[in-house]
Amino acid sequence: MMKFEFYNPTRLIFGAGSLGQLGKVVNQYGKKALLVIGGGSVKKSGAFDRAVASLKAAGVLVVEFSGVEPNPRLSTVVRASELAKKEACDVVIGMGGGSVMDASKVIAASVLYEGDPKDMLVRAGKAPRLPERALPIITVPTLAATGSEMNNGAVITIDDEGEKLKTFVQAEVLYPRVAVVDPELTMTVPKNHTAFGVCDIITHVTEGYFNGIDGTPLQDRFAEGVILTVLEWGPKAVSDGSDLEARTQVQWASIVALNGWVQVGTNGAYPVHMIEHTLSALYDIPHGAGLAVVNPAWMRFAARFRPERFAQFAQRIFGLTATGKDTLSLAMEGIDKFEEFLRSIGCPTRLSELGIGEITEEMLFRYAEETLKVLQDEEGRLPGRPSLRKEDIVEILRMAM
Amino acid sequence: MMKFEFYNPTRLIFGAGSLGQLGKVVNQYGKKALLVIGGGSVKKSGAFDRAVASLKAAGVLVVEFSGVEPNPRLSTVVRASELAKKEACDVVIGMGGGSVMDASKVIAASVLYEGDPKDMLVRAGKAPRLPERALPIITVPTLAATGSEMNNGAVITIDDEGEKLKTFVQAEVLYPRVAVVDPELTMTVPKNHTAFGVCDIITHVTEGYFNGIDGTPLQDRFAEGVILTVLEWGPKAVSDGSDLEARTQVQWASIVALNGWVQVGTNGAYPVHMIEHTLSALYDIPHGAGLAVVNPAWMRFAARFRPERFAQFAQRIFGLTATGKDTLSLAMEGIDKFEEFLRSIGCPTRLSELGIGEITEEMLFRYAEETLKVLQDEEGRLPGRPSLRKEDIVEILRMAM
Numbered sequence: 001m002m003k004f005e006f007y008n009p010t011r012l013i014f015g016a017g018s019l020g021q022l023g024k025v026v027n028q029y030g031k032k033a034l035l036v037i038g039g040g041s042v043k044k045s046g047a048f049d050r051a052v053a054s055l056k057a058a059g060v061l062v063v064e065f066s067g068v069e070p071n072p073r074l075s076t077v078v079r080a081s082e083l084a085k086k087e088a089c090d091v092v093i094g095m096g097g098g099s100v101m102d103a104s105k106v107i108a109a110s111v112l113y114e115g116d117p118k119d120m121l122v123r124a125g126k127a128p129r130l131p132e133r134a135l136p137i138i139t140v141p142t143l144a145a146t147g148s149e150m151n152n153g154a155v156i157t158i159d160d161e162g163e164k165l166k167t168f169v170q171a172e173v174l175y176p177r178v179a180v181v182d183p184e185l186t187m188t189v190p191k192n193h194t195a196f197g198v199c200d201i202i203t204h205v206t207e208g209y210f211n212g213i214d215g216t217p218l219q220d221r222f223a224e225g226v227i228l229t230v231l232e233w234g235p236k237a238v239s240d241g242s243d244l245e246a247r248t249q250v251q252w253a254s255i256v257a258l259n260g261w262v263q264v265g266t267n268g269a270y271p272v273h274m275i276e277h278t279l280s281a282l283y284d285i286p287h288g289a290g291l292a293v294v295n296p297a298w299m300r301f302a303a304r305f306r307p308e309r310f311a312q313f314a315q316r317i318f319g320l321t322a323t324g325k326d327t328l329s330l331a332m333e334g335i336d337k338f339e340e341f342l343r344s345i346g347c348p349t350r351l352s353e354l355g356i357g358e359i360t361e362e363m364l365f366r367y368a369e370e371t372l373k374v375l376q377d378e379e380g381r382l383p384g385r386p387s388l389r390k391e392d393i394v395e396i397l398r399m400a401m
Numbered sequence: 402m403m404k405f406e407f408y409n410p411t412r413l414i415f416g417a418g419s420l421g422q423l424g425k426v427v428n429q430y431g432k433k434a435l436l437v438i439g440g441g442s443v444k445k446s447g448a449f450d451r452a453v454a455s456l457k458a459a460g461v462l463v464v465e466f467s468g469v470e471p472n473p474r475l476s477t478v479v480r481a482s483e484l485a486k487k488e489a490c491d492v493v494i495g496m497g498g499g500s501v502m503d504a505s506k507v508i509a510a511s512v513l514y515e516g517d518p519k520d521m522l523v524r525a526g527k528a529p530r531l532p533e534r535a536l537p538i539i540t541v542p543t544l545a546a547t548g549s550e551m552n553n554g555a556v557i558t559i560d561d562e563g564e565k566l567k568t569f570v571q572a573e574v575l576y577p578r579v580a581v582v583d584p585e586l587t588m589t590v591p592k593n594h595t596a597f598g599v600c601d602i603i604t605h606v607t608e609g610y611f612n613g614i615d616g617t618p619l620q621d622r623f624a625e626g627v628i629l630t631v632l633e634w635g636p637k638a639v640s641d642g643s644d645l646e647a648r649t650q651v652q653w654a655s656i657v658a659l660n661g662w663v664q665v666g667t668n669g670a671y672p673v674h675m676i677e678h679t680l681s682a683l684y685d686i687p688h689g690a691g692l693a694v695v696n697p698a699w700m701r702f703a704a705r706f707r708p709e710r711f712a713q714f715a716q717r718i719f720g721l722t723a724t725g726k727d728t729l730s731l732a733m734e735g736i737d738k739f740e741e742f743l744r745s746i747g748c749p750t751r752l753s754e755l756g757i758g759e760i761t762e763e764m765l766f767r768y769a770e771e772t773l774k775v776l777q778d779e780e781g782r783l784p785g786r787p788s789l790r791k792e793d794i795v796e797i798l799r800m801a802m
Contacts (some may be wrong), residue, residue, distance in 0.1 A: 002649055003416030008409070014666065015404030215646065217633065218654055221626025229619040245616065248403055252666070253619055261662050265415065265653070 004265040019182040023058025029136035030091025032061040034084040038096040045165030072103040073159040081110035091257040098146025102154035102388040105174040109134040134173040142185045144251035145197030146260025149179040166281035183248040195345040197287025198234035204257040212266025278370040292347035297341040297400035367391035405666040420583040424459025430537035433462040435485040439497040451620025473504040474560040482511035499547025506575040510535040525654035535574040536636035545652035546598030548659025550580035584649040596746040597689025599635035605658040612786040613667025672785035693748035697740040698801035704732040769794035
């Protein structure tokens with residue numbers, strides 16, 4: 001029976017051209033902004049200049065912090081928060097993909113955090129000490145993928161003491177005050193990253209759909225709605241990046257896929273994300289590409305434990321019919337279709353396609369151990385439906401070979 | 402192309418038994434609460450006593466205001482806000498159906514409003530002066546229907562100077578701080594009101610679905626998800642009011658149907674609601690019963706202007722096939738199915754079933770005029786798709802005879 005709490009106070013300003021409102025928006029929260037960006041694509045595209053112009057016109061001073069890497073590192077976050085302190089910034093703007101927005105959230109919290117920011121991050125066996133304050137956060141996504149623009153989570157890689165652990169934090173103070181979402185900014189995203197984003201969107205939704213509790217018919221429909229929309233519009237955005245209508249629909253789906261509306265009350269878990277995080281922490285592969293490899297393999301493993309739910313996916317998403325099939329066969333047929341879709345838009349679906357060299361059995365065990373270092377339940381398993389032992393994670397990865 | 406702003410900061414606490422948290426919740430916002438209720442059903446059910454016990458245990462003083470009528474009147478709101486001022490209440494709790502929650506919102510705003518609260522309400526030809534402050538509002542719905550618990554709207558009937566105009570206000574300060582939603586409280590709702598609530602839920606969603614802009618595929622899926630869920634669970638809640646699972650699913654659907662998640666970006670209008678409001682203002686019939694009469698008639702009228710959208714409804718909601726039919730026939734078949742559904746759960750679908758006596762052609766014209774007194778566009782029409790002239794409203798009502 002559903003029992004839950006929901007709260008998402010982020011104000012969303014959505015639509016082509018909305019970047020022009022950035023200065024007016026930020027001015028309501030601060031007068032000196034730390035503008036956080038990634039490797040410079042926003043400079044090439046001209047979006048950075050337009051953002052700065054809008055901020056200056058509204059009387060907001062800008063301190064630039066550039067160079068947030070994909071799979072952003074805690075050391076980078078700490079450097080940026082020190083800059084924000086030194087410059088007395090009173091608002092943080094994250095303009096970029098999920099990495100930049102996630103980093104910006106943790107920067108905004110680190111500025112006001114007492115102690116080591118590492119302590120706010122989830123690690124197995126150590127309760128996180130959540131941030132209780134943060135500078136106001138404004139997000140400006142340039143990629144349709146993570147949904148970070150309108151949620152309170154951030155994925156960060158701890159990179160000190162020889163460790164490289166991709167983990168996360170979720171806290172109410174990390175909700176952006178405003179998300180300024182301008183689909184025009186995604187039009188320069190290359191084909192492969194557009195496709196990885198599509199896979200990320202779908203995987204955000206499948207996690208709750210397959211790992212959640214029973215008895216959430218409305219959330220099921222919402223999740224299916226997101227997937228069906230992305231199946232229709234994702235390939236259009238991949239094949240013609242300048243199709244603003246497709247970019248708009250995909251970006252809207254990316255927000256909804258992880259702003260809580262779909263997962264609410266399902267009490268789901270994120271095993272596919274957790275396993276993928278280990279891969280992208282170790283090899284710096286794009287998160288969405290890693291998901292495209294892990295998700296179908298995980299689905300084939302998990303379908304044995306809950307075939308009827310995967311059969312529902314097969315029927316409602318791919319219109320497959322149940323006639324003359326047992327439930328598990330129908331379920332597996334749906335997963336095949338999903339994998340076919342991922343391949344059709346150019347996603348890798350095997351570990352061997354990730355360009356990370358030869359993978360041994362021993363390495364699979366290491367990946368599983370790393371994953372469990374981030375999160376495990378009382379029985380030492382990765383939460384999910386089913387919860388996964390080390391050997392299960394290895395089996396899933398083996399299925400992705 | 403979608404372009405919109407979305408903001409809904411209400412914290413939702415959902416689940417059977419959550420009434421027990423009321424005191425702890427309210428205590429975060431105030432120490433002396435105006436507890437607004439309706440005609441006393443919450444006293445009969447024991448919910449009132451449990452709420453008061455929870456509030457007292459948390460150290461919150463309670464001032465009772467009872468007697469908010471169905472289709473709540475501005476004069477009642479004003480009386481309650483005077484009581485709140487006199488007693489120096491610092492928080493307002495609305496515990497009841499939509500009428501009570503709507504009244505509570507406007508009470509909370511009226512306490513801090515400078516001037517006549519009537520001025521915050523929408524009337525044709527007079528721009529509303531929206532409230533900019535309000536006491537903190539906490540909602541505790543006892544009926545699954547209006548969705549008022551998690552949105553910023555309120556429907557109020559102006560009843561002075563011989564006028565009786567059912568109108569509304571929408572303002573950011575009217576978002577409840579917290580909605581404490583306990584489906585157990587709905588288990589004493591009688592069959593007919595449960596059914597009216599089901600119709601209200603569906604109609605909230607059909608308004609945006611049929612009156613919104615083109616090109617909102619994700620919102621379409623969400624709307625269809627709400628309707629499909631209610632078609633499945635609504636009849637169970639009607640036939641066995643003590644089925645907590647059914648009550649829970651229907652209540653969850655009622656929140657989502659009007660908290661903005663489904664309508665966002667559709668730029669829809671509410672012609673069915675506007676026409677119904679005239680009927681319930683004049684005859685004090687239950688809002689949901691009035692909607693069950695107006696909505697199918699409106700649909701048959703509007704389908705001629707946008708048959709493909711109504712055909713989509715027929716296919717996706719009722720699984721009807723398009724083969725061998727023209728689009729309009731398919732559309733009409735879907736509407737017939739919808740009306741059948743309403744009848745199957747015990748809703749009236751004709752004006753003659755509302756117990757309001759004989760209705761003449763002249764009266765239909767009066768209803769249309771009253772409706773247009775509340776809202777009209779620059780051309781004097783009721784907004785919607787299509788927008789409606791007086792004669793159109795009359796034709797719709799005639800179709801509901």
